[in-house]
Every structure is written in C-alpha cells, then in structure tokens.
Amino acid sequence: MVKNNEQKPIKYTEVWGDTVNLKELVYSCMIGVILTMGLFLLGQKIFHGMENLEPSLADGYALLVGVVGCIGSGVICAKLFKPKRQVEERSEFEDIEETLKAAGMTIEEEAEALSKAHPSIIKELEDLDLYALLALIPEDSPNYKPEYRKIMEGNNK
Amino acid sequence: MSILLLLEAFIAAFMGGVIYSIIGIIPGTDETATMAPITLVLVILGVDPVVLYAWMIGIMKAMQTTHTIPTAMAALPGSTMAIPMVPYCALGKRLGIPHITMRKMAAGSLIGGIIAVPASVVLAYILAPFGNFIQPYIGLIFTVGAVFIAWMSNAKWGAVIALIPYSFLIQGFQRLAIEAVGKTLFISIFMGITVGPMISELFNVLVPKLRDSQQRDKPNQIWLAPDSKEKLPLFPNPFKLLTKRQKKVAAGSSVIGAAAFTLSPVATTVLIGELIAGRTKELYEKITTTVSVQDVMATATYFGGLIIPLLAFGLPLSPVALGPAAPLFNAPPRFTVEPLHNLHNYLQPWHYIVFGYIGVFAGSLLAYPMCIKKARPWTEKMFRTISHEAMIGAFLGLIFMLSYYEAGVMGIIVSLCIGLFGGILHNFFEIHTGVQFMGYYASGWIVTQILTLVGM
Numbered sequence: 001m002v003k004n005n006e007q008k009p010i011k012y013t014e015v016w017g018d019t020v021n022l023k024e025l026v027y028s029c030m031i032g033v034i035l036t037m038g039l040f041l042l043g044q045k046i047f048h049g050m051e052n053l054e055p056s057l058a059d060g061y062a063l064l065v066g067v068v069g070c071i072g073s074g075v076i077c078a079k080l081f082k083p084k085r086q087v088e089e090r091s092e093f094e095d096i097e098e099t100l101k102a103a104g105m106t107i108e109e110e111a112e113a114l115s116k117a118h119p120s121i122i123k124e125l126e127d128l129d130l131y132a133l134l135a136l137i138p139e140d141s142p143n144y145k146p147e148y149r150k151i152m153e154g155n156n157k
Numbered sequence: 158m159s160i161l162l163l164l165e166a167f168i169a170a171f172m173g174g175v176i177y178s179i180i181g182i183i184p185g186t187d188e189t190a191t192m193a194p195i196t197l198v199l200v201i202l203g204v205d206p207v208v209l210y211a212w213m214i215g216i217m218k219a220m221q222t223t224h225t226i227p228t229a230m231a232a233l234p235g236s237t238m239a240i241p242m243v244p245y246c247a248l249g250k251r252l253g254i255p256h257i258t259m260r261k262m263a264a265g266s267l268i269g270g271i272i273a274v275p276a277s278v279v280l281a282y283i284l285a286p287f288g289n290f291i292q293p294y295i296g297l298i299f300t301v302g303a304v305f306i307a308w309m310s311n312a313k314w315g316a317v318i319a320l321i322p323y324s325f326l327i328q329g330f331q332r333l334a335i336e337a338v339g340k341t342l343f344i345s346i347f348m349g350i351t352v353g354p355m356i357s358e359l360f361n362v363l364v365p366k367l368r369d370s371q372q373r374d375k376p377n378q379i380w381l382a383p384d385s386k387e388k389l390p391l392f393p394n395p396f397k398l399l400t401k402r403q404k405k406v407a408a409g410s411s412v413i414g415a416a417a418f419t420l421s422p423v424a425t426t427v428l429i430g431e432l433i434a435g436r437t438k439e440l441y442e443k444i445t446t447t448v449s450v451q452d453v454m455a456t457a458t459y460f461g462g463l464i465i466p467l468l469a470f471g472l473p474l475s476p477v478a479l480g481p482a483a484p485l486f487n488a489p490p491r492f493t494v495e496p497l498h499n500l501h502n503y504l505q506p507w508h509y510i511v512f513g514y515i516g517v518f519a520g521s522l523l524a525y526p527m528c529i530k531k532a533r534p535w536t537e538k539m540f541r542t543i544s545h546e547a548m549i550g551a552f553l554g555l556i557f558m559l560s561y562y563e564a565g566v567m568g569i570i571v572s573l574c575i576g577l578f579g580g581i582l583h584n585f586f587e588i589h590t591g592v593q594f595m596g597y598y599a600s601g602w603i604v605t606q607i608l609t610l611v612g613m
Binding site for chain 2 (some may be wrong): 011015019020021022025027031032033034036037057060062063064067068070071074075077078081084086087098100109110114117121124130133
C-alpha cells in the first residue's frame with residue numbers, strides 16, 4: 001500500500017446509531033442551534049412588533065421561522081459535511097442451508113414444511129425464481145414438480 | 158363542518174405524510190423524537206383540532222410505511238417501531254427478497270390502518286363509560302401505569318424503584334421553574350426525555366473511557382440489495398399483495414393491536430410477531446407473514462394508542478399518547494389534562510373515522526407507492542447525501558428552540574439536565590424513555606404521597 005498521507009488515520013465515533021467525525025459534529029450542533037435560535041428570536045422580534053397580532057400567535061409564527069432555520073441548518077451541514085458511511089451494493093446470496101441455519105431450521109424441516117405449503121405460497125416462490133427452496137420439495141408432495149430440480153441443476157451448471 | 162376543513166385536513170395529512178415518509182427512511186429515527194416537536198409547533202400555531210388529528214394519523218401512517226425501507230433493504234431499523242422486524246428482514250435479505258418483505262410490510266401497514274381506525278372507535282365506546290370513574294384518580298392511575306410500564310421494561314424492579322428518585326428530580330425542577338418563570342414545565346421536560354439517549358451519548362464523548370468504546374476505525378457500512386425486476390402498478394391493492402392466510406392474520410392482528418393500546422407498541426409487535434412466526438413453518442412464508450403482521454401491529458397499536466385514550470378519556474393513557482401524540486393531549490396553555498381540555502373536547506365520534514381515513518389515505522399517498530416503486534434509489538440517495546452530523550445538529554436546534562419557547566434559558570437548562578440523567582437511565586440501565594414519560598405524569602402523586610407519609 002502506498003502511504004498517501006502522513007496524518008493519523010481519521011477516527012470515527014459512533015453516536016446515536018451511526019458514525020460521525022466529532023469535530024464536524026460539534027460544528028453541526030453549533031450551526032443547528034445558532035441558526036434555529038437566531039431565526040426564532042428574529043421571528044419573535046418581528047412578529048411581536050406587529051400590533052394587531054396576538055402574542056401567542058406571534059410566538060407560533062416565530063416557531064415556524066425557527067423551523068425554517070432548523071431545516072436550513074440541516075441543508076447547510078449536509079453540504080458541508082459528507083456522510084461517514086459506506087453504501088455498497090451487494091446481493092448477499094448464500095447457500096440455502098446457511099440461510100436456513102440462520103433461521104434456526106434444518107433442510108429436513110424446510111422440506112417437510114414446503115411439502116405442506118399452501119399453493120399460493122408455492123406460486124409466489126415460482127414468481128421469485130426461488131428454486132433453491134422449490135427444489136427441496138419431496139416427490140410424494142402435491143407441490144412437487146420435476147422441473148424445479150431440473151432448473152436448479154441447470155442453474156448450478 | 159365545511160369542505161374547506163376536509164381539504165385542510167387532507168393537505169395537512171399529505172404534507173405530514175411527505176415529511177415523515179422521508180424521516181421514516183432515515184435509520185434509527187425515533188417516533189416520539191420526530192413526531193412530537195413538529196406536532197407541538199402545529200398545536201401552538203392554533204391549527205384546528207380535527208386537522209391536527211388527521212395530521213397525526215397521516216404522519217404515523219407514513220412513517221410506519223417507509224420505516225420498512227431501510228429495515229428491509231439494509232436490516233437497519235427505520236424507526237424504533239421497526240426494531241422487531243430486523244431479524245426477519247435480515248433473513249429476507251439473505252434469501253434475496255428484501256423488496257418482497259418491504260411490499261408485504263407496506264401492504265400490512267395499510268390494511269392495519271384501514272381496520273384499526275374503526276376498531277379503535279368501537280373499543281373506545283366500550284371503554285368510555287369508565288371515563289368519569291377515572292377522573293378523580295388520575296394521579297394514582299398514572300402511578301400504577303408507570304409502575305406497570307417500568308416493570309415491563311428490561312430493568313424490571315430497578316425501573317420501578319428508579320421512579321421514586323426520578324419523581325423527586327422532576328418535581329424539583331418544577332419547583333425551580335416556578336421560582337424562575339412562574340409556571341411548571343412540560344415541553345422542556347418532555348423534550349429532555351425525548352433526546353436523552355442522544356444527549357447521554359454525546360456526553361460519553363467527554364469521558365475518555367467511554368469515548369474509546371464508541372470509537373471506530375472505519376465508517377459504518379451499509380449494504381443495499383439490488384432492485385427487483387417485477388412491475389407493479391403505482392398504488393396496488395394491498396389485499397392482493399398478501400396471501401389468504403396473511404390477510405386473515407393481518408385483519409385479526411389489527412384488532413388485537415388496537416385493543417392492546419395501553420401496552421408498549423414495540424412489546425406487542427414482538428409478541429404477536431413471534432406468535433405468528435412460531436406457527437408458520439416454511440421459511441419464505443414465515444418471513445413474509447411475520448414481517449407483514451409486525452407492520453400491521455406497529456400501525457394498529459399506534460392508531461389504538463392515539464384514538465382510544467383520546468376518544469374514551471382524553472387522558473394520555475397509552476405509550477403513544479405519552480410519546481409521539483403527547484401534544485394532542487397536553488400542550489399548555491392550549492391543551493391541558495387538568496382541567497381536561499384537549500382534542501377530546503373538540504372531536505365528534507364520526508370525526509375519528511372520517512378524518513382518520515383522510516389521514517390514512519393522505520399519509521399513504523406518497524409512502525405506499527414509494528415503498529412499492531422508489532424505495533431502492535431514494536434510500537441510496539439519502540444514505541449518500543445526508544450526513545448524520547447534519548441531522549443531529551438540526552435536531553438539537555429544534556430542542557433548544559422549543560425549550561426556550563416554553564421557559565427561556567431556564568427551559569433549555571431543564572431540558573438538557575433531564576436529557577442527561579434520563580439518557581443515562583435509558584442507555585446504561587435500560588429504563589427506557591417510555592418509563593420516564595410515565596414517570597413524569599406520576600411524579601406529582603408519588604412525591605405528594607411520600608411527603609405525606611413521612612409527615613412533611
């Protein structure tokens with residue numbers, strides 16, 4: 001690997017379910033609070049200055065102005081600070097046995113359940129090309145169709 | 158009643174639906190934290206009670222629909238209510254059917270909403286006669302409720318015992334507030350409890366040992382499954398997306414969900430979901446049936462938790478009424494619990510049905526087709542463009558503003574203090590925010606009784 005910088009690796013901190021950069025989080029919080037409060041106080045000043053407006057309603061309008069500031073701060077911070085998460089596309093296809101294991105089931109149990117499954121479920125499985133499951137159906141079941149296993153074998157080749 | 162009001166309700170519910178459809182996609186957002194503040198702003202603005210009701214139903218419906226998107230796509234809970242769905246969605250992902258689990262959930266939520274609205278109204282009628290009986294015992298009932306919810310939490314007796322110091326904490330702040338601003342506080346305390354878990358995690362960063370445990374070498378990784386190839390209409394009939402058995406289970410669960418309004422929505426969703434999963438043997442059927450029923454439950458418990466306490470008692474006697482819908486019950490000076498003056502006094506029984514359906518429909522208008530069609534690309538875009546920092550910052554701004562609005566700088570201080578202590582209770586002791594909300598309502602009675610008992 002090429003060392004492209006001599007700086008320490010960037011540290012991430014997990015806060016409230018996602019990773020953030022602490023410095024940027026501090027800036028975001030400051031921007032959020034200052035912008036929201038600033039616009040709210042400004043709104044209060046303007047609306048309370050209007051003589052024909054009830055004070056409670058004036059506060060309500062000021063809150064709306066504040067909410068605009070709040071959304072604005074969100075937009076600004078989203079532009080300034082990029083998300084610290086990696087989004088990757090991957091269809092996680094694993095061995096059907098592994099998937100069953102994760103569900104706490106065995107191949108035998110699934111085959112048994114499939115043999116008794118309602119035709120509507122079998123139809124949905126067919127629509128989704130879930131032949132990995134369909135191929136498990138035992139031959140003595142009314143749900144059994146020889147082509148399932150053929151297609152499955154064809155897929156594996 | 159005018160056409161204009163119907164139109165206003167529809168627009169409110171639709172606009173709310175748009176906003177909360179987006180919030181639903183953001184993983185980990187909390188219903189109370191996101192719904193209560195904005196609803197509070199609308200209450201303060203003096204929006205008509207029936208419009209507020211339609212808005213509430215609309216935003217609940219929207220969020221219960223789109224929270225399935227990150228849950229199904231990335232096995233990240235789109236909201237607190239989506240947490241029980243994560244294990245089954247993770248299995249669905251492994252089986253390569255995240256788009257199907259999402260569709261089943263969206264259909265389940267819509268069916269749950271359609272059935273739960275009238276079911277809740279009927280149940281409210283059955284329970285309403287007890288309303289007059291309840292009134293003199295509110296303090297006691299809140300305390301019993303608080304003890305029950307506390308005992309149901311993971312902290313068990315720890316949470317029950319913690320109600321006592323917590324009550325003194327709340328009442329202590331109330332006394333300070335009376336001296337400082339001449340009134341007791343609600344919004345600031347409520348907001349403090351709501352953001353507590355986040356405040357406490359931010360506070361951890363200041364403690365070297367805890368900071369180290371929260372540090373990561375690399376950014377959070379999120380995997381998204383590729384989009385499906387199947388074509389569906391923009392607003393497909395939800396009943397057509399479920400099998401016969403799934404429809405039956407969904408309809409039954411809607412009524413159960415509404416009836417279980419006093420229990421924690423997450424707990425009932427887990428309970429019924431596991432019950433159904435245990436009775437379904439085949440893997441694909443197990444996954445799809447369980448997730449659809451779970452989203453039915455999530456929606457139905459929310460509607461039941463809003464409609465039944467509101468129509469029957471006007472008192473916040475459910476976790477939903479104490480959390481996301483709290484401003485419709487208690488938002489002084491406009492709405493108060495003592496004396497009873499809130500949506501309960503304004504809404505006619507038929508309003509609950511008509512405006513409820515306006516809410517369900519308007520709230521689904523964007524969320525439902527989005528789940529069917531646009532889930533994949535929009536989720537990815539959101540993940541890539543909106544940083545977590547930006548969301549936390551904006552959120553903190555909102556909390557500051559609402560607390561300041563209620564009690565000036567004192568409000569902000571109370572909010573942050575309650576947030577820190579409540580957040581520690583939530584994060585370290587599993588005394589969750591629901592227990593704390595209930596504790597807030599029970600605190601007056603608990604403190605008075607204890608002081609009387611010791612002769613003060």
